[in-house]
Amino acid sequence: MRVVEVTAYGGPEVLSMARRPEPEAGDVPGKVRVRLKAAGVTVADLRIRSGMYVDAIGGLRPPFVLGTDFAGRLLDPAGDLPAGARVAGFMPWFDELTGEGTYAEVVRVDPAWLAPLPEDVDFTVAASVPLAAITARQGLAKLALPEGSTLLVTGASGVVGRFAVQLAAAAGLRVVGVSYEGDEHELKVLGAQHVVPRGDPAKVLADVLAYAPERVDGVFDGALLGTPVLAALKDGGRFVSLAADRTPTAERDIEVHTVVGRPDAAALTGILEQVAARELITRVADVMPLEEAAEAHRRAESGHRPGRIVLMI
Ligand SMILES: NC(=O)c1ccc[n+]([C@@H]2O[C@H](COP(=O)([O-])OP(=O)(O)OC[C@H]3O[C@@H](n4cnc5c(N)ncnc54)[C@H](OP(=O)(O)O)[C@@H]3O)[C@@H](O)[C@H]2O)c1
Structure with a gap:
């Protein structure tokens, strides 16, 4: 599968497309796979890439994959959600420290991070929310x-x-x-x-x-x-x-x-329903292909840019 790796600490140029083996069903107990359609670019991603959090991420060293927010389709059933269901959520990247974030075609997630995504919320919009x-x-x-x-x-x-x-x-x-x-x-x-x-x-x-x-x-x-x-x-x-x-x-x-944001599937389910009902407004600053992750980071660092930059996968 395609991923974007941080190949060394530094500027956006250290982000590079790579191929990694796709996770297999059940290969990590308790985790299910999501085929991603969109991933958000967060401020933490920029700081991790720059090396600012090198002490906070323990033994994890490049190459690794960034990315917290995601939206996509389940590849495996998760609780009441069948395979194929549209879902969104965020991976607590710093707690997991697997270095297998959401700048990737497929991620393993804990079912407790997942909220069903209402039909009329686009994947790219959803990835700006969790x-x-x-x-x-x-x-x-x-x-x-x-x-x-x-x-x-x-x-x-x-x-x-x-x-x-x-x-x-x-x-x-x-x-x-x-x-x-x-x-x-x-x-x-x-x-x-x-x-x-x-x-x-x-x-x-x-x-x-x-x-x-x-x-x-x-x-x-x-x-x-x-x-x-x-x-x-x-x-x-x-x-x-x-x-x-x-x-x-x-x-x-x-x-x-x-506050350190922690996944809360019930709360996120309600929030996404409010987004679908236009009771909560989210703003996407740019949608860019995964291949342009380095340019997405450059834009995110270039000053005032209201809204999330979202990578389309
Ligand atoms: N604890 C957690 O779990 C958690 C979760 C998410 C985010 N965060 C952190 O929370 C912060 C905000 O995240 P975000 O996603 O909302 O980032 P964001 O979209 O970049 O928002 C940051 C805002 O702060 C404004 N700002 C920066 N410096 C300022 C200053 N000196 N005076 C007034 N306003 C200033 C920026 O203004 P301009 O638009 O004018 O540049 C921008 O609107 C980030 O540091 C992020 O790492 C923490």
Whole structure:
């Protein structure tokens, strides 16, 4: 089968097409095979490829295959899902550390990662959803803010941030987004009540406080801004970061959390039904063939690009 391998740590040029033997039915107990149609390119993929996470990935060394988000068709039955069923999910790549990610024609997955994919959601659209939407949902669950609370979402233009804005607004929170300037209208459509342009932290803070002088009840730090954003929070407020190394030290009785997205098939099933019903909006920035994974990484690293880049397989 065709895969894209990381051949060494470095820039996008280290990604290279290769052939590997296709997994066989039952060759790894507890795993089932999915023939992929689409895989998302995540920020973690870029960082793993660059060597930034070399210490976090233990003994795994190139060549290995990146990729977390996926959508495709089951090759083996999985619980109630028959062979041939359309499915989507994400592979917890850092927990598995098999180096057999989703930049591949066939992957082995745990049935507990799989959600059925509604007929009217394209594979490429589906591949933009799982990790980001589940992480947003699990981050908001850690905040556990009561209805009517004010939530600041940084990186609101980002893939995770957009889901956080929508899910928080649907839960009755008053959302203030920090975003790329041109995305203000779109974020308001998604449910943000107020949008502040990204930029110098002091200016962002001043803009937030001009809108919410009493300060906010919670922060969902999708841009990994960390400590400077704490000043936007009330005493005793709640903060969730998407990265342990960017999680600030607690102060003023603020609760500080880090979220690591974990597969949740039931939650993802509901999310994909909401995507099918257009109650949750996802955005795909580009769809590119698997063979162009290196170019996909270049684009992903080239600055503001709202939405997931998806590889079509
Ligand atoms: N913990 C987990 O399980 C988990 C899961 C998924 C993602 N993540 C991490 O969460 C982060 C967001 O992921 P994503 O997929 O949403 O990435 P993304 O689509 O690239 O979004 C990141 C957003 O942050 C914004 N940003 C970056 N620097 C900023 C700054 N200094 N001030 C204000 N905004 C800034 C970017 O703005 P522009 O668009 O203007 O560049 C972008 O909108 C990544 O670091 C990713 O690795 C963690």
